[in-house]
Amino acid sequence: MNSSKIATFDRNDGRLVIAHILFAFGALLIGGIAGMLQGMVKGGTITLPANIGYYELLTAHGVLMALIFTTYFIIGFLYSGVSNTLGGKLLPLARKFGWWGYSLMSVGTLIGVVVILLGKASVLYTFYAPMKASPYFYIALALVVIGSWLSGFGIFYQYVQWRKGNKGKLSPLFAYMSVITMLLWQIATIGVALEVVVQLIPWSFGWVETVNVVLSRTLFWFFGHPLVYFWLLPAYICWYVIIPKIIGGKIFSDALARMSFILFLLFSIPVGFHHQLMEPGISHFWKFLQVVLTFMVVIPSLMTAFSLFATFELHGRSKGAKGLFGWLKFLPWTDVRFFAPFMGMLIFIPAGAGGLINASNQMNAVVHNTLWVTGHFHLTVATSVALTFFGIAYWLIPTITGRVLTPRLNKLGIIQTLLWCVGMFIMSGSMHIVGLLGSPRRTAYNVYDDHPDAILWMPYHVAMAVGGIILFAGVVLIIYNIISLMRAPKGETEYPIGEVSEASEPTPRFLENWKLWITVAVILIVIAYTIPFIDLIGNTTPGSPGYVTW
Amino acid sequence: MHMHRLEKAWLTIGVSMLAVFLLVLGVMTFGRGIAPPNEHIHHIDPTKVSETPPFDKPQLTKIGDNLYKAVMVAYAFGYDPQEQMEIPAGATVHFEITSSDVVHGFEIPGTNVNVMVTPGEVSHVSHTFDKPGEYLILCNEYCGIAHEMMKTTLVVK
Numbered sequence: 104m105n106s107s108k109i110a111t112f113d114r115n116d117g118r119l120v121i122a123h124i125l126f127a128f129g130a131l132l133i134g135g136i137a138g139m140l141q142g143m144v145k146g147g148t149i150t151l152p153a154n155i156g157y158y159e160l161l162t163a164h165g166v167l168m169a170l171i172f173t174t175y176f177i178i179g180f181l182y183s184g185v186s187n188t189l190g191g192k193l194l195p196l197a198r199k200f201g202w203w204g205y206s207l208m209s210v211g212t213l214i215g216v217v218v219i220l221l222g223k224a225s226v227l228y229t230f231y232a233p234m235k236a237s238p239y240f241y242i243a244l245a246l247v248v249i250g251s252w253l254s255g256f257g258i259f260y261q262y263v264q265w266r267k268g269n270k271g272k273l274s275p276l277f278a279y280m281s282v283i284t285m286l287l288w289q290i291a292t293i294g295v296a297l298e299v300v301v302q303l304i305p306w307s308f309g310w311v312e313t314v315n316v317v318l319s320r321t322l323f324w325f326f327g328h329p330l331v332y333f334w335l336l337p338a339y340i341c342w343y344v345i346i347p348k349i350i351g352g353k354i355f356s357d358a359l360a361r362m363s364f365i366l367f368l369l370f371s372i373p374v375g376f377h378h379q380l381m382e383p384g385i386s387h388f389w390k391f392l393q394v395v396l397t398f399m400v401v402i403p404s405l406m407t408a409f410s411l412f413a414t415f416e417l418h419g420r421s422k423g424a425k426g427l428f429g430w431l432k433f434l435p436w437t438d439v440r441f442f443a444p445f446m447g448m449l450i451f452i453p454a455g456a457g458g459l460i461n462a463s464n465q466m467n468a469v470v471h472n473t474l475w476v477t478g479h480f481h482l483t484v485a486t487s488v489a490l491t492f493f494g495i496a497y498w499l500i501p502t503i504t505g506r507v508l509t510p511r512l513n514k515l516g517i518i519q520t521l522l523w524c525v526g527m528f529i530m531s532g533s534m535h536i537v538g539l540l541g542s543p544r545r546t547a548y549n550v551y552d553d554h555p556d557a558i559l560w561m562p563y564h565v566a567m568a569v570g571g572i573i574l575f576a577g578v579v580l581i582i583y584n585i586i587s588l589m590r591a592p593k594g595e596t597e598y599p600i601g602e603v604s605e606a607s608e609p610t611p612r613f614l615e616n617w618k619l620w621i622t623v624a625v626i627l628i629v630i631a632y633t634i635p636f637i638d639l640i641g642n643t644t645p646g647s648p649g650y651v652t653w
Numbered sequence: 654m655h656m657h658r659l660e661k662a663w664l665t666i667g668v669s670m671l672a673v674f675l676l677v678l679g680v681m682t683f684g685r686g687i688a689p690p691n692e693h694i695h696h697i698d699p700t701k702v703s704e705t706p707p708f709d710k711p712q713l714t715k716i717g718d719n720l721y722k723a724v725m726v727a728y729a730f731g732y733d734p735q736e737q738m739e740i741p742a743g744a745t746v747h748f749e750i751t752s753s754d755v756v757h758g759f760e761i762p763g764t765n766v767n768v769m770v771t772p773g774e775v776s777h778v779s780h781t782f783d784k785p786g787e788y789l790i791l792c793n794e795y796c797g798i799a800h801e802m803m804k805t806t807l808v809v810k
Contacts, residue, residue: 556762
């Protein structure tokens with residue numbers, strides 16, 4: 104191929120990708136409106152009209168942001184990279200799987216949103232039993248999950264076919280990472296699928312009387328923690344594979360990038376108990392074992408931090424940077440495709456540290472279910488991941504629609520990133536502090552009969568509302584930018600896939616031995632969960648009937 | 654697998670710190686008994702809480718010198734007993750809590766008392782109240798439309 108000519112992104116594949124991306128940003132807009140209103144209610148600045156409940160808004164915000172925005176964006180992004188790196192276009196069956204998945208997820212989302220807005224499922228996105236939502240809420244969730252499985256199958260199919268046609272060759276890094284991300288998702292969602300299909304749907308229809316509450320929570324968190332790595336890994340794909348190309352540098356090491364993804368696959372699933380440290384029914388030993396496994400993800404996180412900054416430094420030095428930090432000047436600070444994900448990386452440092460605090464076994468008592476936790480995931484998923492996804496949109500939409508990013512839109516993108524960082528600093532910062540002071544998460548406005556502790560929290564709640572309003576301005580601007588990108592001038596934009604540094608060593612082949620890694624992952628899950636599950640299923644705890652308390 | 658010299662150093666330092674940290678957590682948990690609350694598995698029929706002792710009579714009782722037991726029931730949206738609980742400063746309270754309906758929280762801001770209350774199980778947590786004052790007890794797990802109203806207090810004199 105002539106290097107001066109940019110390969111056109113397959114237009115059929117582009118339609119599949121853009122359908123996912125636009126759906127994601129639609130969810131972001133509605134979820135953002137719900138989020139801002141919540142912040143204002145909690146800060147005591149507004150009261151909602153009588154027919155809208157705070158917890159209805161909270162449910163909509165959580166489901167649309169954490170489940171719908173992320174899942175749609177991720178699947179769209181992964182399909183784009185798989186199409187680009189595995190042969191330049193999707194095989195017909197892979198593309199069909201993509202559309203089947205999209206349709207099923209969309210039907211599920213629409214049913215879910217209607218049920219939530221009708222007030223039949225104000226159970227938040229964790230839907231803890233024995234609060235009993237309408238069965239159609241659980242069916243909607245099941246459809247979203249099954250749809251995402253079909254999308255995953257499409258990616259696996261494309262990958263398997265590529266390997267058959269390229270025997271002995273190392274798969275492209277982007278595709279390898281996509282396979283790990285979807286594999287993690289397929290294994291993790293088994294937990295929530297069992298909870299929803301075996302426990303909640305029959306119970307919600309009234310076919311069975313009661314539900315085993317601790318078992319349902321354990322199945323939920325089997326899924327709930329790897330869910331956060333499902334959000335994070337696509338952001339890591341951008342940091343590892345895309346960003347080196349955007350700054351004009353090279354990927355530091357292909358082998359270490361693959362190794363870190365393998366470690367995430369192994370150590371993000373058998374760890375759900377660190378969300379259940381404060382609850383009865385699980386012994387110290389199993390809680391502590393899973394805490395130790397949780398902390399193993401520190402290792403790939405440190406590897407990632409090293410690799411990324413090595414890429415930045417090597418690039419700067421190749422351009423003649425001097426001194427310890429001279430290379431910083433050679434980074435493209437005014438390019439939103441770099442700047443937004445870079446701010447995401449930077450914020451991931453305090454965000455990750457907060458995560459270590461949360462998982463610290465007995466010390467979790469200080470922060471459990473306080474606003475600290477809300478502040479934590481607004482830094483991780485709502486800043487590190489969200490800003491990276493925004494940064495991806497500025498080149499992905501032009502690439503797949505045959506357009507170019509204009510300097511004006513680039514500038515608006517930088518402003519959007521700064522708005523997001525400022526809003527989040529104020530909102531998440533206040534959440535962290537007031538959480539340490541004991542203010543509970545997921546609670547509407549209340550001053551607890553003017554108790555002095557609760558009065559002390561109020562200024563922080565007001566600051567949260569201020570941050571929330573700034574963030575909503577950020578949501579409006581990103582939506583404006585997305586619409587503008589769809590109408591940007593025609594042209595060709597290259598899909599930025601980084602190349603591996605010549606200095607790095609060849610990648611060992613055992614990293615692509617799926618039988619080995621899936622076996623290790625299953626063994627770790629079996630070790631961490633078998634005995635606790637037997638205790639939970641075999642125990643004599645009488646089940647709970649359902650309650651509608653909203 | 655090949656690794657850069659500096660990366661080896663970086664990972665060695667990081668992993669060593671991690672190992673020390675986990676060792677401290679483990680020694681505290683198993684050696685000194687400073688563990689997360691609630692290892693105890695203690696079942697109760699969640700539909701029969703009001704008939705099952707001791708939860709048929711939720712109350713604060715003195716069980717020793719400066720030692721109290723608080724048997725409590727969490728429900729949407731409040732806690733039993735209804736009577737004001739009062740203890741002298743310096744007293745230790747062993748809380749035993751269960752839920753008669755959905756999952757609730759049990760948090761006392763300003764202390765390390767923070768446990769989940771799940772139906773069908775009994776949560777246990779203890780605390781020594783050294784400073785006098787009115788301690789807020791609140792629900793920190795979403796439990797329904799008036800979740801934010803769910804509270805009680807404990808007075809330390």
